Amino acid sequence: MNDEVEPAVPDAGPTVPELQRRLAEFAAARSWQQYHTPKNLASALTVEAGELLEIFQWLTPEQAADVMSDARSAHRVRDEVADVLAYLLQLCTVLEVDPLRALAEKIERNESRFPVP
Amino acid sequence: MNDEVEPAVPDAGPTVPELQRRLAEFAAARSWQQYHTPKNLASALTVEAGELLEIFQWLTPEQAADVMSDARSAHRVRDEVADVLAYLLQLCTVLEVDPLRALAEKIERNESRFPVP
Amino acid sequence: MNDEVEPAVPDAGPTVPELQRRLAEFAAARSWQQYHTPKNLASALTVEAGELLEIFQWLTPEQAADVMSDARSAHRVRDEVADVLAYLLQLCTVLEVDPLRALAEKIERNESRFPVP
Amino acid sequence: MNDEVEPAVPDAGPTVPELQRRLAEFAAARSWQQYHTPKNLASALTVEAGELLEIFQWLTPEQAADVMSDARSAHRVRDEVADVLAYLLQLCTVLEVDPLRALAEKIERNESRFPVP
Numbered sequence: 451m452n453d454e455v456e457p458a459v460p461d462a463g464p465t466v467p468e469l470q471r472r473l474a475e476f477a478a479a480r481s482w483q484q485y486h487t488p489k490n491l492a493s494a495l496t497v498e499a500g501e502l503l504e505i506f507q508w509l510t511p512e513q514a515a516d517v518m519s520d521a522r523s524a525h526r527v528r529d530e531v532a533d534v535l536a537y538l539l540q541l542c543t544v545l546e547v548d549p550l551r552a553l554a555e556k557i558e559r560n561e562s563r564f565p566v567p
Numbered sequence: 568m569n570d571e572v573e574p575a576v577p578d579a580g581p582t583v584p585e586l587q588r589r590l591a592e593f594a595a596a597r598s599w600q601q602y603h604t605p606k607n608l609a610s611a612l613t614v615e616a617g618e619l620l621e622i623f624q625w626l627t628p629e630q631a632a633d634v635m636s637d638a639r640s641a642h643r644v645r646d647e648v649a650d651v652l653a654y655l656l657q658l659c660t661v662l663e664v665d666p667l668r669a670l671a672e673k674i675e676r677n678e679s680r681f682p683v684p
Numbered sequence: 685m686n687d688e689v690e691p692a693v694p695d696a697g698p699t700v701p702e703l704q705r706r707l708a709e710f711a712a713a714r715s716w717q718q719y720h721t722p723k724n725l726a727s728a729l730t731v732e733a734g735e736l737l738e739i740f741q742w743l744t745p746e747q748a749a750d751v752m753s754d755a756r757s758a759h760r761v762r763d764e765v766a767d768v769l770a771y772l773l774q775l776c777t778v779l780e781v782d783p784l785r786a787l788a789e790k791i792e793r794n795e796s797r798f799p800v801p
Numbered sequence: 802m803n804d805e806v807e808p809a810v811p812d813a814g815p816t817v818p819e820l821q822r823r824l825a826e827f828a829a830a831r832s833w834q835q836y837h838t839p840k841n842l843a844s845a846l847t848v849e850a851g852e853l854l855e856i857f858q859w860l861t862p863e864q865a866a867d868v869m870s871d872a873r874s875a876h877r878v879r880d881e882v883a884d885v886l887a888y889l890l891q892l893c894t895v896l897e898v899d900p901l902r903a904l905a906e907k908i909e910r911n912e913s914r915f916p917v918p
Contacts (some may be wrong), residue, residue: 489623493741499616500734506606507727532673554581556649610858617851624844698905714911723857733850740819740840788815
């Protein structure tokens with residue numbers, strides 16, 4: 451052992467494929483895969499998006515912009531973001547869609563569709 | 568220049584932070600950031616989730632499972648997945664939420680909440 | 685006064701305009717009208733529709749068809765139906781849309797659009 | 802025939818039960834009843850609520866309040882209100898829920914739950 455400092459490697463955090471694998475293992479361990487049809491997952495995604503919107507629905511723009519400065523509402527936002535992402539990724543796993551490539555391609559299409567003035 | 572072949576690096580595809588940066592640049596170039604309040608983005612996310620659900624709403628489970636084998640409906644699915652992800656990522660950018668960490672933490676909470684039988 | 689029995693008049697129940705008036709009075713008494721912008725009401729309508737869908741999202745078709753035979757889930761369904769209708773009627777009040785005429789006209793348009801085979 | 806004018810009876814417009822009957826006849830004539838499971842109708846309701854919200858999602862409060870003064874957007878609002886109501890009423894028919902009584906009862910519960918200050 452020596453005193454050399456390890457080069458600073460930023461913790462990259464989890465990747466989308468890793469999260470998809472963990473979600474699949476989580477569901478398999480609980481025999482929940484039978485419920486994970488595309489239709490059910492698309493329903494659950496919409497329901498969770500509604501729960502995320504619910505946080506903001508009666509807020510003024512100022513209150514909405516400030517939602518992360520309160521620990522309880524910040525936790526609620528992160529929790530609902532996680533739920534939306536969880537169902538979106540599980541739907542993508544079931545349908546064999548790569549969500550990141552799908553978005554990259556959409557951005558390219560939109561760049562043609564909405565040219566910069 | 569030489570003839571050496573580059574070591575085969577699998578194309579990892581776009582990452583979430585890269586897509587967030589591209590979405591921010593796209594909106595900035597068109598002066599659309601003014602519309603990207605948390606409330607508007609949460610609304611747009613819910614609207615797009617509904618459009619994704621619309622693809623499946625009248626299908627039987629068999630038809631829904633087969634949706635990617637038709638080129639036109641496969642394109643529609645990828646397009647709506649991209650829209651949902653785009654608004655989710657833009658909302659996360661505005662609120663400074665890391666969506667991948669939020670989901671990793673949620674999976675950990677769910678592992679305690681729903682222990683494997 | 686006499687002993688004659690009144691002819692049996694079925695209790696027609698509340699009408700849509702009566703419910704709209706009661707909802708307006710309820711909101712006014714609590715100074716909630718300031719929150720009842722068209723955008724907020726349309727958001728709340730979508731959120732509540734999601735809560736109604738949530739009841740059904742993991743059920744099999746058989747379980748879904750049977751949802752009213754359990755007192756607790758029957759109450760939950762009626763409660764969410766009421767919430768959806770409440771926000772739809774309040775939105776119609778604010779926008780001065782007659783929801784029943786709008787639907788009658790839509791049915792007429794659909795009769796031309798989808799002729800009986 | 803004579804020249805007597807009929808007494809002015811205000812046209813009460815369609816009632817909810819009449820609209821429910823017309824929607825049921827419309828679906829039966831096209832053999833669409835097979836699709837009208839509670840789960841599918843709740844999905845369709847949520848999708849249509851999203852389409853109604855879509856009209857308002859990028860508007861300022863001022864623009865949203867003014868949406869009925871433009872003939873085209875007014876038509877779009879009435880059309881989406883009709884779609885939301887159509888699926889809500891069809892869901893109520895299938896589940897044998899009286900939507901107007903459900904709402905009247907909910908208003909009563911809310912009067913206890915949120916007493917006037």
